[in-house]
Amino acid sequence: MLYGKKGQGEDMSVIEVKNLTKDYKINKKGKGLGGAVKNLFVREKTVVRAVKDLSFSIEKGEIVAFIGPNGAGKSTTVKMMSGILNPTGGQVLVNGKDVAKKRKEVVMDLGVVFGQRTQLNWDLRLGESFELLKRIYRIPDERYKENLKVMDEILGINEIIDIPVRQLSLGQRMRGDLVAAMLHSPSVLFLDEPTIGLDVEGKYAIRKFIKEINRVKGTTVILTTHDLGDIQELCERLIIINNGELMEDGPLREVTERIAPFKTLVVEFYDGEAPKHAKAELFYHEGNIAKYRFRKADITAAQLIDEIAQKQAIKDVSIEEASIDDIIRIAYQGSDDKI
Ligand SMILES: Nc1ncnc2c1ncn2[C@@H]1O[C@H](COP(=O)(O)OP(=O)(O)OP(=O)(O)O)[C@@H](O)[C@H]1O
Ligand SMILES: [Mg+2]
Known part of the structure; x- marks a missing residue:
């Protein structure tokens, strides 16, 4: 690094x-009455490695x-x-x-x-x-x-x-x-x-x-x-x-690109169903609002909007970059979660 x-x-x-x-050394607590009595005499320590x-x-x-x-x-x-x-x-x-x-x-x-x-x-x-x-x-x-x-x-x-x-x-x-x-x-x-x-x-x-x-x-x-x-x-x-x-x-931008290379398309429909799309994950749908997560490498936002609009009339759209929350979530969960 x-x-x-x-x-x-x-x-x-x-x-x-x-x-x-x-390393933090912390007292290990014995369980139950026996443990409590034992704690009075022997203090067993466990080590927490907080920074590695x-x-x-x-x-x-x-x-x-x-x-x-x-x-x-x-x-x-x-x-x-x-x-x-x-x-x-x-x-x-x-x-x-x-x-x-x-x-x-x-x-x-x-x-x-x-x-x-x-x-x-x-x-x-x-x-x-x-x-x-x-x-x-x-x-x-x-x-x-x-x-x-x-x-x-x-x-x-x-x-x-x-x-x-x-x-x-x-x-x-x-x-x-x-x-x-x-x-x-x-x-x-x-x-x-x-x-x-x-x-x-x-x-x-x-x-x-x-x-x-x-x-x-x-x-x-x-x-x-x-x-x-x-x-x-x-x-x-x-x-x-x-x-x-x-x-x-x-x-910031490099880290975002590296670990969260996606955007979110938020769509408001006039009514009804949110159509599925092969290159975007429909991960939220409530009322007339749907959210699609897509990789920038797979499809452009313009294309995605166009293709969804062909199936269902769109009232409004906005595009969100991956948030820090997304970045953290993915960073914590490892590479499997990267879409
Ligand atoms: N005084 C302490 N004695 C024993 N363990 C501790 C002590 N302070 C922190 N720890 C442990 O060390 C680890 C790191 O804690 P730390 O407070 O540094 O985390 P943090 O990243 O600041 O978290 P947060 O976002 O919740 O503030 C945790 O497992 C915590 O339980
Ligand atoms: Mg802290």
């Missing part, structure tokens, strides 16, 4: 993940979608990339430095946001929470003010800066968390499901922020998400993992 690798003599990659592996020999590299200024199904090992990888967890094997280099060995140095160059958790302090106002981080990271006054100004322009943070963190809505809290992650001007930002649970407007604000800091500051962004819109709007490159292993790495 060479995508993203630089040739010799060129600048090093911002992030290099090399043969990264993570993962390697990829990321160049400066990229926005990369890091995706995969629940339990694939995304958060575990993000935690190792950001120095929160130590790897069982392999290493992560950020700007050439080993994250596990030079954690304190590297952390100054990293921002991390977990959509499910906050690094803000519940007991403080948002602004006070920022001040605390300013002290922790020893951010110079000038830079702190400048960063807050830029963040206000993008996220309108001043409107909410005096609200206690515990009173912030989820969307406001996420805005706060993004600012908090960028206060010390890191060159790399890890975002683990930053749009989870947000409404349309909230998602829009987060996406705008990611685009802007990438454009203005050249921040490298690694984004974990289950949201198709996030990926389509922001990411040119896709890394897919499953069961802790790398499955795909490449430009």
Whole structure:
């Protein structure tokens, strides 16, 4: 998997993940009363290998979608990339430095946001929470003010800066968390499901922020998400993992073409039956609406519409590219499912 690798003599990659592996040891629970008693005395451990020999590299200024199904090992990888967890094997280099060995140095160059958790302090106002981080990271006054100004322009943070963190809505809290992650001007930002649970407007604000800091500051962004819109709007490159292993790495369009080389034709008929077609799979039919999945290599959309229209009068049509959901579904299920 060479995508993203630089040739010799060129600048090093911002992030290099090399043969990264993570095992979690968990207590094995004995069953029944006997098991419960036994648990008191002997703690049997089982090992879950959450990340397996993962390697990829990321160049400066990229926005990369890091995706995969629940339990694939995304958060575990993000935690190792950001120095929160130590790897069982392999290493992560950020700007050439080993994250596990030079954690304190590297952390100054990293921002991390977990959509499910906050690094803000519940007991403080948002602004006070920022001040605390300013002290922790020893951010110079000038830079702190400048960063807050830029963040206000993008996220309108001043409107909410005096609200206690515990009173912030989820969307406001996420805005706060993004600012908090960028206060010390890191060159790399890890975002683990930053749009989870947000409404349309909230998602829009987060996406705008990611685009802007990438454009203005050249921040490298690694984004974990289950949201198709996030990926389509922001990411040119896709890394897919499953069961802790790398499955795909490449430009979004290339990966889509490779693993989901089909489109969907959505047809609204005036009434009645949806005719079958030899080169397209009729996979949905309800009322007057039918959906046909077809391979671009087998038939063109124009031909398909034409041939269906000859059998049944068509009122309206639209064509959908394979969605990220399709891509993920196929990637998870292996090659058998590729139509
Ligand atoms: N602290 C932990 N102790 C034991 N096992 C863990 C721990 N954290 C994660 N795991 C296991 O490691 C695997 C990977 O989990 P991880 O949270 O990295 O997945 P994910 O890709 O982020 O999933 P999701 O999309 O649900 O957030 C899962 O099998 C999970 O149960
Ligand atoms: Mg996760």
